[in-house]
Amino acid sequence: MSRGDDKSVGFGEEEIDPEELHWRIIYSLYLPVVRLASLFGLPLKEMKEWLGVAYLHELKRRGLSQKESAEHIGVSRRTIIELTRRLRENFFEPERHEGLSRRLLFLLWAEPLTLGRIKQALEDEDDLADVESVLAQMCEEGVLLCEVRQGVEEYSLQSGKFRLYRDSWIARIDALNNQLEHLADTVFARFLKKDPQSFVRTVTMSMRKEDIQELEALYREVIFPKLVELDEAAKGLNEDEVQSMELNISWAPKDFIFERVALNEDDS
Numbered sequence: 001m002s003r004g005d006d007k008s009v010g011f012g013e014e015e016i017d018p019e020e021l022h023w024r025i026i027y028s029l030y031l032p033v034v035r036l037a038s039l040f041g042l043p044l045k046e047m048k049e050w051l052g053v054a055y056l057h058e059l060k061r062r063g064l065s066q067k068e069s070a071e072h073i074g075v076s077r078r079t080i081i082e083l084t085r086r087l088r089e090n091f092f093e094p095e096r097h098e099g100l101s102r103r104l105l106f107l108l109w110a111e112p113l114t115l116g117r118i119k120q121a122l123e124d125e126d127d128l129a130d131v132e133s134v135l136a137q138m139c140e141e142g143v144l145l146c147e148v149r150q151g152v153e154e155y156s157l158q159s160g161k162f163r164l165y166r167d168s169w170i171a172r173i174d175a176l177n178n179q180l181e182h183l184a185d186t187v188f189a190r191f192l193k194k195d196p197q198s199f200v201r202t203v204t205m206s207m208r209k210e211d212i213q214e215l216e217a218l219y220r221e222v223i224f225p226k227l228v229e230l231d232e233a234a235k236g237l238n239e240d241e242v243q244s245m246e247l248n249i250s251w252a253p254k255d256f257i258f259e260r261v262a263l264n265e266d267d268s
Contacts, residue, residue, distance in 0.1 A: 025187065049086070056083040060111045087111070088121055088165050100127045100134050105157070105170075108144065114155035181228055182246045197243065204254060224251065 016024075037047055052075075059069040070080045087110045100122075107113060107121055115132070122128055135155060138144040145158050189198035227247065234242045253259070 021192075025191065029183075029187070039257055039261065052083050053080075053086050056080065057110065060087075087187055100130055103127065104131070104134060104138065104155075105143070108155055108157045112154050114152050114154050115230060116152075118155065179248055181249070182248045185246060186248075197245075219249060 014023055033047075055073055056069060058103060059072060064072060066080045066084070070077050088107055090106045090110055103122070104118065107118060113121070115135070119128055119131060119133075122131060135144065135146070139146045139155075143158060145156050147156070186200060188196055189195040190200050
């Protein structure tokens with residue numbers, strides 16, 4: 001059994017230019033992306049395009065305007081407008097994804113929108129006729145949040161509600177988003193800031209195949225009850241006494257992708 005030692009996070013006497021370090025971290029984080037992209041046979045051109053969309057999406061989450069976003073990533077306003085259009089489309093193909101509520105869900109996953117901007121994004125006349133009633137229903141169900149900003153109603157996706165939607169694949173993608181957001185927090189906190197509240201371990205080991213289910217039992221019977229206990233102990237305390245934390249536990253057969261490729265199994 002071997003484990004990744006978090007002492008490697010420190011750089012000792014060796015120094016590296018911050019910009020070079022940032023690029024090396026990003027390059028390392030590209031690994032799972034390009035590994036899966038190569039498995040699926042995705043073209044590089046489209047990979048670059050969707051990278052731009054994802055970059056814009058993050059800047060929108062941070063509240064940057066179109067002008068600020070353009071300056072931040074060094075592109076023109078026209079490029080930002082095109083990326084915004086693609087973000088709102090969000091892989092959405094009407095012939096595959098029927099239903100106004102689904103369309104609204106993906107529009108608001110991209111960014112909060114006013115009723116006027118939602119109507120601008122819809123093309124079907126039937127959708128336009130039903131949009132206000134469907135929005136009201138989704139707000140009543142707790143999927144959407146409606147707030148008045150500067151006298152105008154703005155709709156947004158309720159935090160944590162995306163995964164509660166009917167389609168299991170949406171829940172799985174949302175869970176993946178949360179897992180990878182946690183990864184980004186961990187890299188920044190542990191690798192760059194050396195925050196003592198963060199922790200990283202990667203364990204590689206051999207197991208009997210019949211024992212693999214014991215991993216889930218370990219989480220369900222030991223780890224999760226302890227997490228519940230810690231969460232309960234924090235209830236009722238002042239904000240300065242409590243720290244919101246993320247814990248991610250995952251496991252998979254080592255080199256699973258490479259072995260599947262060797263067996264010529266089609267995952268596309």
